[in-house]
Amino acid sequence: xxxxxxxxxxxxxxxxxxxxxxxxxxxxxxxxxxxxxxxxxxxxxxxxxxxxxxxxxxxxxxxxxxxxxxxxxxxxxxxxxxxxxxxxxxxxxxxxx
Numbered sequence: 001x002x003x004x005x006x007x008x009x010x011x012x013x014x015x016x017x018x019x020x021x022x023x024x025x026x027x028x029x030x031x032x033x034x035x036x037x038x039x040x041x042x043x044x045x046x047x048x049x050x051x052x053x054x055x056x057x058x059x060x061x062x063x064x065x066x067x068x069x070x071x072x073x074x075x076x077x078x079x080x081x082x083x084x085x086x087x088x089x090x091x092x093x094x095x096x097x
Contacts, residue, residue, distance in 0.1 A: 042089045053082025 056078025063072035084091070 045088050046086050049082045049085030049088070051082075052085060053079055056080075056082055 056075050058075075059078060060072060060075030063069070063075055
């Protein structure tokens, strides 16, 4: 491949990337920024917990068909961990009062 073709592809890729990047303005209140970031992190954490819970449920279900007790215990641990991760915000709010 020619060097000029590679440079053109990189250039057009950057042009496309910067054209579709949304413009974001900062909030006036710094507490609102922290609250928005906190909500985003807790939403992301809840999604990851849901994925872990679904994986644990799948692993627990597969363990019944293969009669594997260690896989069943791992599935239960994943399910409990996923539930705890999904409820992190409620747990922290309960601790903080």
